[in-house]
Each structure stands twice: as C-alpha cells, then as structure tokens.
Amino acid sequence: MVICGISILNSKLKALSEIGVKDSKKLSPDKRTNLAYLIKRKCISYKIAIVSVKEIDERISRRITLNRLEELKMAEIINELGAEEIYIDAADVNEARFGTSIRKLLNFNPKLIISEHKADERYPIVSAASILAKHERDSIIARLRDTYGDFGSGYTSDKKTINFLRQWITENKSIPSFVRRSWETTKILTNEILYNRKLTDFL
Structure with a gap:
C-alpha cells in the first residue's frame, strides 16, 4: 500500500x-x-x-x-x-x-x-x-517484475496477476513474499490449490 x-x-x-x-x-x-x-x-x-x-x-x-x-x-x-x-x-x-x-x-x-x-x-x-x-x-x-517476471498490475481484476499467483502457489506450495496473505484472492487460491477446498465448500 x-x-x-x-x-x-x-x-x-x-x-x-x-x-x-x-x-x-x-x-x-x-x-x-x-x-x-x-x-x-x-x-x-x-x-x-x-x-x-x-x-x-x-x-x-x-x-x-x-x-x-x-x-x-x-x-x-x-x-x-x-x-x-x-x-x-x-x-x-x-x-x-x-x-x-x-x-x-x-x-x-x-x-x-x-x-x-x-x-x-x-x-x-x-x-x-x-x-x-x-x-x-x-x-x-x-x-518486482525485474525479479519475478511480469505478473500484471497486482490487482484482483487483472487475469495475469491471478494466473501468476495461481501458478506460483501450484509450483512452490507457498505464497510469494510480496503478496498479502490476508488478501481475499490469496486465501481463495490457497484453499483451492493447497487444500483442495473451493469457496462453495464454505457456503
């Protein structure tokens, strides 16, 4: 921020x-x-x-x-x-x-x-x-792009950002150090990829 x-x-x-x-x-x-x-x-x-x-x-x-x-x-x-x-x-x-x-x-x-x-x-x-x-x-x-590659704008509305985060979590089984763990998008992708739980599982 x-x-x-x-x-x-x-x-x-x-x-x-x-x-x-x-x-x-x-x-x-x-x-x-x-x-x-x-x-x-x-x-x-x-x-x-x-x-x-x-x-x-x-x-x-x-x-x-x-x-x-x-x-x-x-x-x-x-x-x-x-x-x-x-x-x-x-x-x-x-x-x-x-x-x-x-x-x-x-x-x-x-x-x-x-x-x-x-x-x-x-x-x-x-x-x-x-x-x-x-x-x-x-x-x-x-x-950050110089270090990690093009991850888009960093906003939820950016598909490139979401795809980057999805790929990172899938490959590294962790969250990038420059991404908020408290970000709702991070929580959703982490639950989906690491714990095989989708948002609908909580509804």
Missing part, C-alpha cells in the same frame, strides 16, 4: 491544473513520471508512506481493517506536513466519518478537513498526491 500527501501554497494550486494534473488512474505510467517530477517542484513538501505486506498482514491479524490502517497512515502524513486546509480521498463508505476519524488522530487542529469519495477527481491537490503515490507504486512493481 502506498499513500502520499503533499503540502502546497494556495497560490500554486492553479499551476497543478496547468501542468495537467488529474486523476492518476487516467494517466499512463510515463505521464505520471513526468508529472511526479513537476509536482515535487511545485509543492512545499510531500510525504510518501509505503506500508509493507508484512505490516498489513500483521495489522489485519489484530483486527485492524484496511480502512483504519489508511486512516492511521494518512494522519501520520498530515501530522508531519501540517496545513490549515486538508483534502482527503475518503476510503470509508461514510465520507464524514472518515474525516472525523482522521481529525481525532491529528496533533493539531486544522481549519478545514474535506473528506470525499473520488476527491482525486475533484481536487487537483488530491490528484497530485495520488500521482506521486501511483508513481511510487509503479516503481515498486517494476522492481
């Missing part, structure tokens, strides 16, 4: 739109690379938090949800950067609750917290942070 926050002067916000900042998912990796360089030059500061597979699995084993983990990491970033106005891409189904939870974790009292779904599509500053996070993830994925 990669999460990013940036701090920027209000006078520089317009410049983000002018350089082409928008939802990171709509940009090619090369475009994200170019924009990441420009964003870093425009902002006052930025902070990228990389949450390891091990940490995610350990937190989930202690019944800390992914949403809560995102709240904790976002709050750490916000506390480090500091700002009067905070814009957040809400990970909770309840936008207001997500913003309130983060406010409670802060060591200062910002004037404004905007917590919305798809904030990366509405606010250039959130788009910019998303681009830096996505660029960092692209770099991590590229390094």
